[in-house]
Amino acid sequence: MQKITRDTLVSKAVSLLENGTVDAVLGWGKGEFAYDVTPTVFETADEIRENFVWNDFCGANFSKYLVSKTRKLEGKILVFLKPCDTYSFNQLLTEHRFDREKVYVVGVPCEGMADISKVKAITGDGISAIDFTDNGLVITTLYDDEPKTVAYEDILAERCVNCKSKKHVAYDELLGETGEVLESARFDEVAKIEALTPDERFAFWQGELSRCIRCNACRDVCPACTCEKCVFDNPNSGAENKAPANSFEEQMFHIIRAFHVAGRCTDCGECSRVCPQNIPLHLLNRKFIRDIDNFYGEYQAGAEVGTRAPLVDYNLDDLEASDVFERRDSE
């Protein structure tokens, strides 16, 4: 359960809106269901009081929305950012994707967000109500007479299980306290896959990637994917197919998507969160991050504004491509 309350966020948003600091508020709004929280732009205090949501399903990272919202809006926009979101925010600033002056960032501490697929795996479908208690989520479904309690540690989103940092790296104002950069085990699974034989790796990825329905959600949500014209929308690229025409398109899409964000991906976890097929996209992104760390020195995208991403940089004595496997196999 989140320690900071909805009331704190609502009164902050309302007061900044009413005193004229900001003209709009980007926050989590009510969706169809309790777990189905929708990114929303609020323009009045009443809307905020009525529809603003803050609970364990506020996974959505708003940094990318700023690119289009700041363009449309004349004045300033308030945005609520969790620690991991602030890395994306910095990365976008590094890439000059929006005007910092038009944004007012309120940092919110985060206790970890829930993954609805994990909840449903325990409770089944048909969730009609969710209560947020100290012991966990109390879930009422259409099909069970008794509500079920699920513990937070069983339903934590993957990115939160392996949270890399509770520290806000950008904000104008903080609610509560910021935390520390964490020692996370986020590369463990990548290492496990690396240790498999090539045949096993191929089988693993074939199994995962063949489920892809090419909804493009992973691209659309990604704060590192902000190209105005994406290769995957270009009919001449041969890769614009909305449905995987064949297994190769799947691999190509996934390799290229991950490659395009390599060095700029902050590991914010949004791609895996939104994937309707639960494909572990973070295992691709983290592979690149791990390789970059190994080959060129540790680099965390978005930790600071203005750093050079590893793929637009080089050293004269960089590792040769032919030495990559030697380096890795000797680990």
Added chain:
Amino acid sequence: MQVNEYKPLIVAFCCNWCSYAGADLAGNNRLNYPADVKIIRVPCSCRVNPMFILRAFQRGADGVIICGCHPGDCHYTSGNYYTRRRMALLFSMLDYLGIERERTRLEWVSAAEGAKFAATMNDFAEKVAALGENKRLEDLRCKK
């Protein structure tokens, strides 16, 4: 003589300023390298978009090699340094996905290195031939 001897199809991206001239020199010197190496001339090794490589595999290549000027000699000063990073990461990713790592290679070949060009191609073709046809990254539907 074996009639159906398997010959791998190799796509070689060669930068205009060094490696392509190196290939030319290999030809002028009558050095042998496999006829199934298809050379694609690019302005600089860093023109090679990862998508080109995947596309080549999709269209039936069994191996893809990128050749550029030696580090420090790129006609555009630093193109090949970017290539080096990109390809290191891309090759590592392909390996991670279970694609045989011998199917991709990056080599530095200067305009004076006709012999190195031929030797590199012979060696690469041999390694790829040992792997057999590229099944994993090939798109069967694109085959005519």
